[in-house]
Amino acid sequence: MIEESGLAQVAYVRGEFLPLEKATLxxxxxxxxxxxxxxxxxxxxxxxxxGQILVFRAKEHYARLERSCKILHLQCPLSFERxxxxxxxxxxxxxxxxxxxxRPIVYKADLRIDPFLNTPNTQDDFCLFTVPLQQYIDTxxxxxxxxxxxxxxxxxxxxxxxxxSGAYVNSALAKTDAKLSGFDDAILLSExxxxxxxxxxxxxxxxDGRLITPSVTSNILEGITRDTVIQLAKQELGIAVEGRSIxxxxxxxxDELFLCxxxxxIAPVTKVDHRLIGNxxxxxxxxxxxxLYQQVVRGQLPKYEAWLMVVPVTG
Ligand SMILES: Cc1ncc(COP(=O)(O)O)c(C=O)c1O
Numbered sequence: 453m454i455e456e457s458g459l460a461q462v463a464y465v466r467g468e469f470l471p472l473e474k475a476t477l478x479x480x481x482x483x484x485x486x487x488x489x490x491x492x493x494x495x496x497x498x499x500x501x502x503g504q505i506l507v508f509r510a511k512e513h514y515a516r517l518e519r520s521c522k523i524l525h526l527q528c529p530l531s532f533e534r535x536x537x538x539x540x541x542x543x544x545x546x547x548x549x550x551x552x553x554x555r556p557i558v559y560k561a562d563l564r565i566d567p568f569l570n571t572p573n574t575q576d577d578f579c580l581f582t583v584p585l586q587q588y589i590d591t592x593x594x595x596x597x598x599x600x601x602x603x604x605x606x607x608x609x610x611x612x613x614x615x616x617s618g619a620y621v622n623s624a625l626a627k628t629d630a631k632l633s634g635f636d637d638a639i640l641l642s643e644x645x646x647x648x649x650x651x652x653x654x655x656x657x658x659x660d661g662r663l664i665t666p667s668v669t670s671n672i673l674e675g676i677t678r679d680t681v682i683q684l685a686k687q688e689l690g691i692a693v694e695g696r697s698i699x700x701x702x703x704x705x706x707d708e709l710f711l712c713x714x715x716x717x718i719a720p721v722t723k724v725d726h727r728l729i730g731n732x733x734x735x736x737x738x739x740x741x742x743x744l745y746q747q748v749v750r751g752q753l754p755k756y757e758a759w760l761m762v763v764p765v766t767g
Contacts, residue, residue: 461546463581464538467529469545472581482560486567487618489559490520493714495585496543496552496763497749505543505552507761508714508749510536512676514556520614521558525569526576528558538580540763546582549765553585553715557617588715589637591742594722594734595711597650598635599700600626604648604671612671620652627651637711639703639724642671647698653713654678655721657698657706658737664702667695677712677745680759684744689737708735710742717749718742 463475483489492513496505514535521528530538539554546552560569561577589595602625605612610619622640630638630651639655642648647666649655654675656665663685666672685691703709707730709721718741720734729735734742748756 459547461582462542463579464542465579466577469542475579475581477561478563480563480565482562482564483617485565486560487616487621488524488526488567488569489557489617490517490524490526491555491557491615491617492517493615494539494554494556495714495717495749496548496554497751498548498550498552498765499751500549503766504762504764505548506749506751507539507543507554507763509676509680509759510539510761512679513714516615516674516676517556517558520611520616521576523611523614524616526558526560527574528578529576530578535578535580536761540761542580542582543763544765547765547767548582548584549767550584551586553583554580555583556580559617585715588717589711589719591717591719594720594729594732595636596634596723597637597639597711597721597725598630598633599703599725600630600638600640602626602629602638602640603643604640606643606671613668613674615673623651641700645700646670647700647703648672649675650711650713650716653711653716653719656681656693656710656712657703658708658735659702659706661691661737662694663691663737664694664696664698666698670697675713677714677717680745680748681712681718681741684741684748688744689740691737703729706730708738710735710738718745 461472462469465475494513496507561575626638648671682693704727709729711719720738747753
């Protein structure tokens with residue numbers, strides 16, 4: 453693939469950087485046959501006047517990737533430090549001078565028919581690519597979400613706190629149905645009928661000045677943006693977040709509602725199932741959190757510099 457700049461893009465695969473078009477897998481690969489790979493979505497923010505790109509909470513993403521590997525019996529062939537180094541290297545090699553999304557993947561590379569995960573001498577591998585990414589979903593105007601008829605996976609069916617590629621069929625079905633029905637995205641309920649999350653984002657609501665989000669035992673992905681929101685709300689706004697199970701109709705009567713995730717960032721929701729949320733505009737607290745989040749990820753709040761990995765990118 454040639455980017456507009458004319459620069460051939462590379463991906464890291466099978467232990468080396470290769471041109472993207474050569475970064476291909478054998479169709480017999482276990483991960484392709486059975487969805488047995490785990491991944492992360494990481495954002496890096498370009499700061500033009502400093503000639504550097506800021507990778508947001510890279511360590512937390514790789515720590516979650518390692519936890520996902522553990523759950524899926526995957527042996528990541530690279531150390532934590534090497535994955536961080538490769539993250540910086542690929543941003544430099546691809547001369548990423550705009551906001552960028554990074555996708556590291558650990559996958560079961562065996563060429564065999566059999567879903568068993570833990571064979572002797574099993575081969576697991578790591579790959580990584582980048583794509584330019586501005587807005588993943590519209591965060592400026594409010595979203596209209598629909599409650600999906602697809603239920604969110606239960607942790608005893610498919611590990612929900614691991615980012616397993618096969619599990620995204622659940623997200624894909626919910627998102628597709630929502631969009632075909634005229635909504636911007638879906639909210640998935642757990643099998644027990646409580647609110648879990650969006651198709652690939654966590655959810656917060658505001659009621660009477662309280663910030664509430666489904667707890668980590670509500671079949672959610674333990675989102676890094678969710679954690680960022682919890683910390684910013686507490687440290688910058690003095691608001692403690694309540695993590696608990698949420699009923700469907702609490703969404704309808706919420707004063708404010710928003711989704712959050714690495715790709716999504718913070719996206720206000722102003723309608724659910726054709727009901728206006730609050731006054732139908734982005735809520736004041738949502739706006740404050742959205743502004744704070746942008747300042748943090750773009751390196752404008754020195755207090756949170758430890759969350760940023762700084763990578764110089766020269767043209
Ligand atoms: C299913 C799901 N839930 C929530 C999130 C948000 O997680 P994070 O903030 O770590 O990106 C994501 C995105 O990674 C996701 O795929």
